[in-house]
Amino acid sequence: MAPIIGYQEIRTRILERIRSKQWPLGSPLPSEVALAAEFQCARATVNRALVILAEEGIVDRKRKAGSRVSRFPKKLSKIELRLIRTEVEQRGQSYQCKQLARSFGEPPIWAVEDGSFAPQEQILHIESLHFGDGKPVLHQRSWINATHFPQVVDQCFDRAAPCEWLLQECPLCNGSYWFEAVALDASTAEHLELEERTAVLLMSLHLICDGVTIARVQKAYSTDFSLTGSF
């Protein structure tokens, strides 16, 4: 038999009923079997639609209890963390980067205290500056686990940023991040060609591969940068 409607159409129709308050917030939905009968399709097709609505935070599902319209539909948004090179080139600008400083030794105290690194691990610290059309757009400090990546000490970061190198070495790494607003210190401000105390976004990164911290990164973006998304 030819399918009349598919799972996306079913999702849309359910969504319409919720929007129109035919199925108010918190109310139960018919069971998958009942919906399949109504839409004249297999239960698997209804299931696929409902799984998506559940992932979207619009419907709550429990065995035996059934599906309900969520009382407080979640506002979920997907963001993609991109390399600064990608950000710059997507603006149609040319990308360059420059290594400002490099040092090698113990991990910084704060990174030991928060459990990122073990005290005896050898850390390569890179300070770098990143440009779009010659204008500085990002000042970055990276602390890279050289105990885990001995080859990093021979690496030159004048063409590719530390993050690019790390993603080549460890393309499926996990991690966490947080954005804050900070007032620039004198040194960073000078590099970014901004006034001291200018407010900019600071992104902190914690990169993990197989349970071991491979790097900590701090990215101070220039003022024209913002983090956007939709839901």
Place this chain on the structure above:
Amino acid sequence: MAPIIGYQEIRTRILERIRSKQWPLGSPLPSEVALAAEFQCARATVNRALVILAEEGIVDRKRKAGSRVSRFPKKLSKIELRLIRTEVEQRGQSYQCKQLARSFGEPPIWAVEDGSFAPQEQILHIESLHFGDGKPVLHQRSWINATHFPQVVDQCFDRAAPCEWLLQECPLCNGSYWFEAVALDASTAEHLELEERTAVLLMSLHLICDGVTIARVQKAYSTDFSLTGSF
């Protein structure tokens, strides 16, 4: 026949082969039929695993061309936009909010210029302050479409924030947002009990329902707030 392994196990095994470079970045994966034969399961099960890997940005799939390990695996992160009340209460603090000012009239110029509102629309502007355990944590300006929501003019925002009210009226609305860093002006700083020019996160919201802008919101968070996520 009892299933030996499920789609999650298949996803994990494929992931392991990618991590171990058995299937390097950019290399083709076996077809769904071949994988189903190898894993001794139905093609639908393999399909489900591959669909997830594609959503995760780890695998690229095209008809006829087949599946490939992505050359540049994406770093995707899901974030949930939550009400300030939820943020505060999750910290174990008590939530209060206060309306600071209210005015009614034309939309602000910038909101007309960027297409959010039509010039003839009536806008209710609310300035509000939000507290955790009595300490100010968020200063908010909301511009609400009163042409679309005539009932908003009678609404008191001393207990529930404008966003809470909007989400009750329009629980499935869409929208976009962006985070910037700003230096506080004197007035906002005083409300937040911070020094003038302090750097804080500013979140701008554009709320849309059925194609019409129902509100624009600006949220200036206190210094202890950050936006976090993982991938």
Place this chain on the structure above:
DNA sequence: GAGTGGTCTAGACCACGGT
């Protein structure tokens, strides 16, 4: 215990797009 969602199967048809 019984009804629900979660998952799997074996088969099928089709649209897309590389060759």
Place this chain on the structure above:
DNA sequence: CCGTGGTCTAGACCACTCC
């Protein structure tokens, strides 16, 4: 053209959990 992924089906078994 024809192999691939995208989708649907009818049926099945199971785990969970509410009653």
